[in-house]
Amino acid sequence: MSEVTRRSFLSTTWKVGFGLLAAAGAVTSWDLLKPRLAAGFDAIVRTIAPDAVPETGVVEVREARGYLVNIDGDVVAFSEVCTHLGCRVPYIDENDRFECPCHGSKFTREGCYIEGPAPRGMDHLATEVVEGIIEIDTTEVTKGSPPGSEVC
Ligand code: FES
Structure with missing residues (x-):
């Protein structure tokens, strides 16, 4: 069984945090920049x-x-x-x-x-x-x- 070192824990935490931040940025950017449908919105x-x-x-x-x-x-x-x-x-x-x-x-x-x-x-x-x-x-x-x- 492998032992989790402080270095590997911090490295993994940093990568996961950065990944979540990048995903949130991508979702927000897409929401702001996506083309809107020209066909209205059914109302x-x-x-x-x-x-x-x-x-x-x-x-x-x-x-x-x-x-x-x-x-x-x-x-x-x-x-x-x-x-x-x-x-x-x-x-x-x-x-x-x-x-x-x-x-x-x-x-x-x-x-x-x-x-x-x-x-x-x-x-x-x-x-x-x-x-x-x-x-x-x-x-x-x-x-x-x-x-x-x-x-x-
Ligand atoms: S979206 Fe390009 S001019 Fe309006």
């Missing part, structure tokens, strides 16, 4: 009344991972998922547009592609007004238009 989210969506800016709907935007009186919903690699795209009030912090893609308030590595404008989420409230169907995603499109 219908009740939001607010259409007339509560302001004519400027956007309304963030965290439960739907998206935004409601009033475009000339029509309310549309955009996915917050960047069409490049899936980062969350925030709306920047000062610039009146969406700007992805990951690789710099930019989109107009109407979801049109402006610049950056994204292959298209922001994806749309289906909406329906039910009993006076906008419902966002995150299972129904329509891809945004490619750069240069007349309609986005």
